[in-house]
Amino acid sequence: MAYAQRTSGMRASAIRALFAVANRPEVVSLAGGMPYLSSLPLEALAADVAEMVRADGQVALQYGSGQGIPELREQICQVMSLEGIDAHPDDVVVTVGSQMALDLTTRIFCDPGDVILAEAPSYVGALGTFAAYQANVVHVEMDHDGLVPEALEAAIDACRRAGRRIKFLYTIPNFHNPAGVTMALERRPVIAELCRRAGIAILEDNPYGLLGFDDVTYRAIRADDSENVVYLGSFSKTFAPGLRVGWVLAPHAVREKLVLANESALLNPPVFNQMMISRYLSGFDWLSQIKTYQQLYLERRDVMLEALEDHLPDGTTWTRPAGGFYVWVTLPEGFDTAAMLPRAVTARVAYVPGTAFYADGLGSRQMRLSYCYPTPSRIEEGVRRLAGVIDGELDVMRTFGTGAQAARALRGPSSPSPDTA
Amino acid sequence: MAYAQRTSGMRASAIRALFAVANRPEVVSLAGGMPYLSSLPLEALAADVAEMVRADGQVALQYGSGQGIPELREQICQVMSLEGIDAHPDDVVVTVGSQMALDLTTRIFCDPGDVILAEAPSYVGALGTFAAYQANVVHVEMDHDGLVPEALEAAIDACRRAGRRIKFLYTIPNFHNPAGVTMALERRPVIAELCRRAGIAILEDNPYGLLGFDDVTYRAIRADDSENVVYLGSFSKTFAPGLRVGWVLAPHAVREKLVLANESALLNPPVFNQMMISRYLSGFDWLSQIKTYQQLYLERRDVMLEALEDHLPDGTTWTRPAGGFYVWVTLPEGFDTAAMLPRAVTARVAYVPGTAFYADGLGSRQMRLSYCYPTPSRIEEGVRRLAGVIDGELDVMRTFGTGAQAARALRGPSSPSPDTA
Numbered sequence: 001m002a003y004a005q006r007t008s009g010m011r012a013s014a015i016r017a018l019f020a021v022a023n024r025p026e027v028v029s030l031a032g033g034m035p036y037l038s039s040l041p042l043e044a045l046a047a048d049v050a051e052m053v054r055a056d057g058q059v060a061l062q063y064g065s066g067q068g069i070p071e072l073r074e075q076i077c078q079v080m081s082l083e084g085i086d087a088h089p090d091d092v093v094v095t096v097g098s099q100m101a102l103d104l105t106t107r108i109f110c111d112p113g114d115v116i117l118a119e120a121p122s123y124v125g126a127l128g129t130f131a132a133y134q135a136n137v138v139h140v141e142m143d144h145d146g147l148v149p150e151a152l153e154a155a156i157d158a159c160r161r162a163g164r165r166i167k168f169l170y171t172i173p174n175f176h177n178p179a180g181v182t183m184a185l186e187r188r189p190v191i192a193e194l195c196r197r198a199g200i201a202i203l204e205d206n207p208y209g210l211l212g213f214d215d216v217t218y219r220a221i222r223a224d225d226s227e228n229v230v231y232l233g234s235f236s237k238t239f240a241p242g243l244r245v246g247w248v249l250a251p252h253a254v255r256e257k258l259v260l261a262n263e264s265a266l267l268n269p270p271v272f273n274q275m276m277i278s279r280y281l282s283g284f285d286w287l288s289q290i291k292t293y294q295q296l297y298l299e300r301r302d303v304m305l306e307a308l309e310d311h312l313p314d315g316t317t318w319t320r321p322a323g324g325f326y327v328w329v330t331l332p333e334g335f336d337t338a339a340m341l342p343r344a345v346t347a348r349v350a351y352v353p354g355t356a357f358y359a360d361g362l363g364s365r366q367m368r369l370s371y372c373y374p375t376p377s378r379i380e381e382g383v384r385r386l387a388g389v390i391d392g393e394l395d396v397m398r399t400f401g402t403g404a405q406a407a408r409a410l411r412g413p414s415s416p417s418p419d420t421a
Numbered sequence: 422m423a424y425a426q427r428t429s430g431m432r433a434s435a436i437r438a439l440f441a442v443a444n445r446p447e448v449v450s451l452a453g454g455m456p457y458l459s460s461l462p463l464e465a466l467a468a469d470v471a472e473m474v475r476a477d478g479q480v481a482l483q484y485g486s487g488q489g490i491p492e493l494r495e496q497i498c499q500v501m502s503l504e505g506i507d508a509h510p511d512d513v514v515v516t517v518g519s520q521m522a523l524d525l526t527t528r529i530f531c532d533p534g535d536v537i538l539a540e541a542p543s544y545v546g547a548l549g550t551f552a553a554y555q556a557n558v559v560h561v562e563m564d565h566d567g568l569v570p571e572a573l574e575a576a577i578d579a580c581r582r583a584g585r586r587i588k589f590l591y592t593i594p595n596f597h598n599p600a601g602v603t604m605a606l607e608r609r610p611v612i613a614e615l616c617r618r619a620g621i622a623i624l625e626d627n628p629y630g631l632l633g634f635d636d637v638t639y640r641a642i643r644a645d646d647s648e649n650v651v652y653l654g655s656f657s658k659t660f661a662p663g664l665r666v667g668w669v670l671a672p673h674a675v676r677e678k679l680v681l682a683n684e685s686a687l688l689n690p691p692v693f694n695q696m697m698i699s700r701y702l703s704g705f706d707w708l709s710q711i712k713t714y715q716q717l718y719l720e721r722r723d724v725m726l727e728a729l730e731d732h733l734p735d736g737t738t739w740t741r742p743a744g745g746f747y748v749w750v751t752l753p754e755g756f757d758t759a760a761m762l763p764r765a766v767t768a769r770v771a772y773v774p775g776t777a778f779y780a781d782g783l784g785s786r787q788m789r790l791s792y793c794y795p796t797p798s799r800i801e802e803g804v805r806r807l808a809g810v811i812d813g814e815l816d817v818m819r820t821f822g823t824g825a826q827a828a829r830a831l832r833g834p835s836s837p838s839p840d841t842a
Contacts, residue, residue, distance in 0.1 A: 004554075
């Protein structure tokens with residue numbers, strides 16, 4: 001059978017097979033982005049969904065609107081108001097997770113060859129989606145205050161000079177996946193202004209915004225720019241990912257296209273799931289649940305940072321996330337984290353190699369570690385095992401040189417999997 | 422903002438606004454394809470989903486596999502065995518409704534300008550998806566035994582001579598939406614052989630296959646061709662659409678691409694919904710529920726056919742479906758069902774104009790009537806109102822000529838909505 005051209009870019013990553021092994025219970029996985037759901041009030045949720053089926057089963061189990069149910073879209077506006085966003089439910093489109101929002105946004109904006117600007121590094125799932133639409137990612141430098149405005153300006157200029165058409169800037173301003181940094185508040189209006197002037201939309205992806213550790217909720221870029229920002233949100237991290245409910249807030253004309261694209265893709269997002277979330281937001285103390293998550297992840301972050309301090313060799317650096325799930329580790333010159341992964345899995349610890357988060361092959365000295373799912377003692381044990389593998393590599397490198405050659409087969413962009421989401 | 426080229430083909434249909442009116446309770450809608458869910462055992466389903474959340478909530482609410490959960494894929498193979506299909510769960514991909522299966526299949530196969538062969542008429546939602554990927558639909562004649570093999574052969578030859586590349590034949594063999602006909606069993610191997618010889622895959626879309634009225638389950642095309650057929654199935658009509666669970670069964674190489682495309686689009690279909698369906702299939706008498714649906718829809722079909730016989734004027738013809746949801750009505754020469762729709766809605770009855778089911782502007786004398794959702798007495802009343810509108814049109818036409826000019830604004834392919842699904 002003859003496939004579409006775009007299909008040639010869809011390749012199973014070589015690390016997928018490894019992750020199958022990494023999911024064994026004896027392996028400490030610092031790779032996945034799975035929320036820790038044990039703190040959810042399952043008994044009360046069970047009673048609530050039963051009540052929903054009894055009272056509204058015929059609506060919950062029926063087809064619905066391509067834009068999403070109105071009650072939930074209103075509640076989503078309340079959730080976003082925590083980040084300073086003043087939005088109307090008419091401008092919200094409910095999607096099957098915010099991954100689908102990424103897919104639909106790329107679908108309506110990008111022709112093959114169009115450029116998307118994205119942080120270096122960037123979310124692996126977004127890179128996979130951009131590749132599926134044959135868009136080209138140009139990475140823009142970050143520092144510990146997030147995306148660097150001067151680097152953004154330079155990237156825009158360089159694309160212009162090369163005659164390349166930029167469609168949007170894709171950014172994760174808060175508790176970045178994978179970099180673990182947050183865009184400084186004072187940079188946000190600067191970046192918004194740069195993009196407006198250049199006629200480039202901003203795709204603001206904010207799944208972790210409410211999961212900060214310092215009792216601060218950062219003001220969204222969208223809060224000060226309703227015309228040029230397409231905002232993506234999700235209940236996967238603040239509630240649970242298994243219902244796959246996310247959303248887009250977009251300027252009116254964009255929203256209309258997104259609804260048509262949503263209908264073309266799947267008719268409507270599942271009504272059942274939307275009603276469950278809507279009932280959760282109105283009937284449960286969801287803000288307390290978010291506080292519980294914050295405490296849980298804060299404790300785990302601290303354990304991980306302390307373990308890194310205790311066990312990792314000199315010359316290794318890492319970020320200190322103020323929220324979210326991820327720490328971004330940079331190993332000394334000469335390391336290749338993709339090449340090292342099989343040895344790490346043999347030592348019963350897993351991570352995601354840095355190259356997964358770049359469209360251009362960079363990131364070979366980096367790795368993403370997540371602290372969201374394993375218990376604190378497992379995190380400590382995982383970092384200890386990882387340190388052992390790194391020390392072993394250092395010994396080998398002193399003897400034989402770097403492992404870069406061995407890594408070629410493991411590199412390159414690939415479709416995301418829930419393990420790396 | 423500058424959209425992708427494909428986005429220019431995404432237009433809200435002029436009939437959408439009318440359907441908003443048509444959803445008012447005083448209007449008898451013969452337009453929608455919504456299953457009649459009143460016969461579902463809601464009390465037992467409520468208890469079951471509560472039990473699921475209590476016992477397996479942390480799995481149901483977590484991320485999952487891009488291919489779908491193994492238990493459900495095994496059960497799907499059992500469902501398909503009713504149609505003579507011998508399949509392995511490894512070759513099944515769970516999707517967010519079979520609409521998403523259509524989207525993913527088109528995504529991996531079709532470049533802009535590729536040709537898809539489809540019955541004339543064809544499912545409006547498929548036409549919308551094909552248009553979103555900028556594929557060109559070439560319609561192939563049907564008769565009361567479904568797709569005509571000679572017409573298929575001629576269409577393949579004509580495309581070949583014109584240098585056009587055909588990617589697949591899209592067909593709904595059983596209880597066709599919208600045509601209400603079924604592909605004769607003896608035609609199926611002939612059509613399969615024609616496609617194999619021409620190197621064209623078959624996309625067999627079968628949401629209604631188990632909803633036949635004559636206690637016959639038709640053998641799927643896929644049952645006799647596992648190499649060249651991509652088969653789409655759905656729980657939307659045999660159970661309920663609100664969970665959005667469908668599937669694709671595909672040859673191994675295609676299945677691999679579909680999983681990557683599914684992950685790129687939405688990471689994974691909701692685990693919660695898959696587990697609900699899996700529990701439904703193992704814990705409930707789902708075959709009896711299907712029998713209940715068959716009886717329900719058979720009664721409504723009979724009421725509709727009798728009402729059409731009683732009320733529609735001479736020169737009007739319609740199909741007699743042996744299953745499924747739809748009757749396809751052809752009005753006398755000179756009618757324009759799109760132009761007539763506003764008057765029908767004013768008379769408190771709605772249908773879908775025939776042009777929605779053609780990519781090429783044909784179908785102006787046709788309309789699709791569905792009998793799945795309204796009660797028998799409402800169906801009778803709806804047809805009576807429709808007949809009044811048609812009689813009124815006949816009077817006008819005798820006086821002023823045809824209404825074709827007025828219809829232009831209402832024509833053309835458009836994104837599907839649940840109203841027309």
